[in-house]
């Protein structure tokens with residue numbers, strides 16, 4: 235074990251708060267993801283799941299924004315959740331009244347403090363900014379609300395003014411001050427400096443609300459927590475304006491596994507919550523999204539899979555079960571024999587050494603062509619290999635095709651039937667049809683077959699995909715049999731699948747005759 239873990243460093247180097255609160259704003263800032271709009275019912279469903287997960291606070295919306303926002307806030311509040319229900323408001327009386335109308339007890343109110351926000355957006359002097367904020371806090375407090383105050387764009391605000399501002403809202407009664415990094419410009423070292431300064435100067439709980447414009451929201455939030463932040467604003471899947479907010483799942487898991495901090499969160503629900511929110515909002519996570527992405531616990535490289543099969547910790551920092559996810563072994567160009575063996579074992583497919591080699595080589599060859607192999611592909615390839623090993627009365631010995639715009643598609647097929655070679659040609663609407671007609675001619679003395687179903691699927695997509703053909707054939711005595719073959723050539727796959735089914739029918743027929 236690496237001996238300088240955060241656990242051993244934290245006492246001397248960190249200023250961790252006794253308790254760290256998770257303030258989830260998926261339903262407010264998360265919903266501000268461009269293109270996302272949730273119905274009242276969807277908000278309720280997500281709030282219930284967040285409550286089950288165990289977050290401390292759920293910011294359910296902006297009650298003044300619309301009737302639906304007010305209704306959702308009201309209905310979620312009426313659920314009497316364990317999590318505290320929070321509503322957002324500008325420093326405006328009507329907005330605060332909307333939070334009160336929703337019966338909420340906790341308000342998150344804000345005003346821009348940076349020169350950019352003061353001069354270009356609000357067009358207010360520093361004094362007006364402070365007096366507007368103070369009035370809002372006093373009004374909210376007079377109405378019994380717990381108040382969390384955000385200095386919007388705090389990280390681009392002059393430090394002196396920021397501290398004057400926080401001092402005034404704290405004196406007016408704010409219960410929490412929030413530090414938003416509104417356009418995500420912080421880095422860990424800047425966060426450390428800012429947070430240390432804030433914690434030295436303010437004794438009330440401090441919250442951080444960080445954006446992910448440079449991909450640093452999680453790192454910055456963790457740094458703020460190391461420096462004493464009492465609360466982290468987060469969203470499921472890191473949803474939010476532009477590139478999003480600090481991700482709930484990343485913070486919770488990092489605090490647990492790297493810092494040994496166990497919050498009141500049931501981590502085993504993280505993956506299903508992420509999936510649920512992804513489906514309701516239509517915002518799908520990239521496969522490499524930490525913790526909840528499809529590849530978070532997926533392995534392809536032979537060396538990694540070999541390690542994982544012996545001890546999953548070799549290549550996984552946490553177990554997928556911790557977050558309700560699952561491990562996936564993916565086959566492809568980088569696959570090793572151990573991975574393939576383990577997959578085949580999972581599917582109870584036993585191959586001899588020669589068959590194994592052939593399947594292994596096919597997977598590598600597919601990988602070299604830029605493809606990866608799904609579990610279904612593997613099963614099809616392995617089962618085809620198995621069935622091709624059976625003793626077959628009819629064998630394909632040759633195939634010639636003539637196709638084009640001005641000729642009838644013609645196929646010449648050579649078969650060995652019970653040891654005797656026969657060859658014929660026939661035409662059809664296309665090369666597959668022509669080849670199947672030729673086969674029918676060649677076997678007519680042996681048996682009469684009908685092709686009942688023909689199904690062609692491309693494995694892996696692309697013009698160089700493997701063709702996977704599945705057929706059902708019947709004979710004139712009512713016997714039916716399936717056939718399947720995989721080949722790079724559609725005609726070959728079709729012929730081999732049909733011959734597979736014919737061979738099975740022939741074996742059935744001969745067994746019945748004994």
Ligand SMILES: CC(=O)SCCNC(=O)CCNC(=O)[C@H](O)C(C)(C)COP(=O)(O)OP(=O)(O)OC[C@H]1O[C@@H](n2cnc3c(N)ncnc32)[C@H](O)[C@@H]1OP(=O)(O)O
Nearest residue numbers: 263266296298299300323324325326344345346355356386
């Ligand atoms: C940090 C954040 O993410 S803030 C939250 C952002 N979320 C949203 O904006 C979603 C919900 N918003 C809305 O539905 C609407 O913007 C509303 C209902 C809030 C306001 O709508 P409108 O009255 O039409 O104003 P509009 O959105 O065009 O402009 C915002 C107004 O609020 C003012 N304002 C912005 N922030 C604040 C604030 N914190 N305190 C007081 N006033 C503010 C602006 O100066 C502007 O005022 P103006 O119209 O007098 O110039």
